[in-house]
Amino acid sequence: MSKIIQKSRRKFIKNAALVAVAPTILSMEQQKKSTIIHHVFFWLKEPGEANAKELIKGLQTLKAIPQVKKLLVGVPASTEKRDVVDNSFHVSELMYFDSVKDQDAYQVHPVHQAFVDQYSHLWERVVVYDMVTEG
């Protein structure tokens, strides 16, 4: 093989490697930017401060699950009453996950299962919203 061909071949291989790696870098970058936001609203069977506190205590145990990157637990805020505002829920949890895969792992994690076993008698209704952040 002539030196020119060798050099050109090396250059081709180098470029091909760059082209192959580029989408991976891009996809990692995209993955890094987006977050899965998991927001759950609970309506208690027997509303009241004691049951709300009990459920909040239970929700705090979910922090122990490694896939849960952030956990915020709360109650309806006393914001202005407007037609579009649903403040009928009693307790709410907001979680951040790095990926859908992580949320799948969370759903079957023993700490989550134990929470459901121990606290699900408290609520009569649950609504879940999962969003993936953009940009």
Add this chain to the structure above:
Amino acid sequence: MSKIIQKSRRKFIKNAALVAVAPTILSMEQQKKSTIIHHVFFWLKEPGEANAKELIKGLQTLKAIPQVKKLLVGVPASTEKRDVVDNSFHVSELMYFDSVKDQDAYQVHPVHQAFVDQYSHLWERVVVYDMVTEG
């Protein structure tokens, strides 16, 4: 007035002042720790990627409002379909505020009003949940 009565009176005033101040300190402490989470879900009049992108572009303008401490905008995540999961919305925004007062200021801020004027033709339904974090 005798010295004993004067002393007892001063003590009473001092204690009364402490009792009056204590709830304020407690309430300041609580305010410091808690965050208002404002989560809005939009259902588009004409669903589709172009309208979703347009609305997301509009929502990003709300970052300019100083009371908005954090803004996350997204679309439904491809998490497991379960009865409790509502993935029928098209676009969602999640905001953090330091207080209910800040959220009131946000509602009437010119940038928010301009967003409503310019983009509300895109959606047919909005649901808002406001929660205040505990602990």
